[in-house]
Amino acid sequence: MGSLDDLAVLDLTRVLGGPYCTMLLADMGANVLKVEPPGGDWVRRTPPFHHDDESEAYGGYFQSVNRGKLSLELDLTDEDDREDFLSLVDRADVLVENYRAGTMERFDLSYETLHERNPGLVYAAIRGFGDPRTGATSQQQRPAYDLIVQAMAGVMQINGQPDDPPTKFGIGIGDLFTGALSAVGILSALHHRERTGEGQFVDTSMYDAMVSMCERTVYQYSMTGEVPGRNGNSHPILFPYDAFPASDGQVVIAAIGPSQWDNLVEAIGRPELTAFREQSVRLENREWLRETISDWTSERTVEEVLDVLETVVPTAPVRTVADVFADGIADSREMLVELGIPGTDNQVTVAGSPIKMTATPTGPTGPAPLLDQHRGDLLDGDDDSWPETTELLDEAANGRVPTRTDGSGDGDPEE
Incomplete structure (x- = not known):
């Protein structure tokens, strides 16, 4: 069993940074329930699909960062669905969301409200410019994506060739690094809860994460007064x-x-x-x-x-990446993992878990779920305990169809 197999995680995140955070927890055994708005996380419909077959349940993007999770479709503007959500909060150890500041308050589901209901809940927020609870700024109502925070935190300014324009990283480092830091914060808060019994609010800002990642430019500017430029593939203070x-x-x-x-x-x-x-x-x-x-x-x-x-x-x-597939190193490190797509005969290879431990397994425990696949297991049964993810993921691998797909539209509460 995974080291976090006793944890129940409510995952309200979508797109990349938040799902990557909860993916890391799921890879270490946590029981992660992805609560999706009507119509589901829009990344489900994002290519690439297997051989461009858009009839599949989801593309590689969704599979990669939502593997090993359960799915429940809820409309938080609906009173009954909100009550169902609160029943899950009562059983949860962790809640993760990446809406704009103030969104959950509009549903009367703020951290303070949920903390009063479940004092041990660790509530983690991933936002572009942080949450007012930990430091208010004028930017916190701005929508933020990886590109925005790379530009604003000075990442693009130091990336690229000296004579070329500023360049973003080829991967979504603003999302991925923030998601990883959020997972660290969640585990730290859980350790605090073990000693005190109290949950807390964990705030991880994409902007903060990028400033932290650029630690070298911060101390360089502080000590020299000079703005670091672009060095291409070279290093400013080391050669070769x-x-x-x-x-x-x-x-x-x-x-x-x-x-x-x-x-x-x-x-x-x-x-x-x-x-x-x-x-x-x-x-x-x-x-x-x-x-x-x-x-x-x-x-x-x-x-x-x-x-x-x-x-x-x-x-x-x-x-x-073709060389990475061919060299054998990634295979021997279990960093190329094949997952089936429910309801099809297709498979996709996703990146495995970079966290390896000697006593507890890590890595994808199953494919990403179909939308609302686990409604009956979570809400219609008599058992109030959080379900065992592995048993339900076995059913997902067999292509069990969802029991409710009556939502329409993207249903993004932030909008």
Whole structure:
């Protein structure tokens, strides 16, 4: 059993950051119930689909971050549905939502209301610019997406080539990093509850997370007064820590210590460059040294460069996701996991859990649910205990159909 298999988590999140947070908890065994508005999380209808077959229950995006969860469709504007939701709050250990500040208050489901009903509840909010409870700002009613917080927190300004415009990360780092930090905060609050019996409000802001991730630029600006710029693949205070061209691709070389530099210059047949073994001297001459190393690497294939350097200095090829699928490392680490799509014969490969433990298993426990799949198990039975996720996920794998799909539209309470 997973280390969190005694936890019941109400997941009101949608899109990426919040679902990634609760996915991490589900991968560690938590019983995560995804409470979806009428029509469900709109990401269900987001491609890619298996061979572009949009008749499937959901695409790869939804499967990836909602695997191993249960689903219940509720309209929080409806009095009966709200009562059903409150009955679940009574049984929950954790609630996670990523609406704009004030949204849950409109349904009379604020943290304070739910805390009074269930004092042990850990209520976690993921917002673009945080919640007024932990620090009010003028931005908290603004809608926020990954792109917005990357731009506002200074991430884009330091990402990209020096002569190119500011560039966002290729992945939704503003969502993913915030989701991971929220999971850390939730586990910390649960530890506090074990000692005191009291739940609390956990606030994780996307903007705050991006400022935290840019920790280097914060202290650099504080100490120098200079705004850090874009360095491409190089490092502002280390060399060589960069990408270099090969005849058929690129390699990265990270020979930052004096002994690593000695190994590098000996391997490329330039022992006279030991005169540059001190990092400060290398930085003063980095452009000429980059050209010198590039001249050597560009005359060789990626494989030839690795044959010479891989055993003496940290070196690696710049690869694609196809290479990751092919190399065997991800497979051996259980980082490529196949999940079935309920009601079809199709499968999709998703990224596994990066958290490994020796005593308790981690990783996807089943596919993402069909919309409202677990209504009968959660609301129509006589058992007041939180259901065992694994048993219900076995049914999901067999393609059991939902018992209620009468919602319409996106039903996003924030709107």
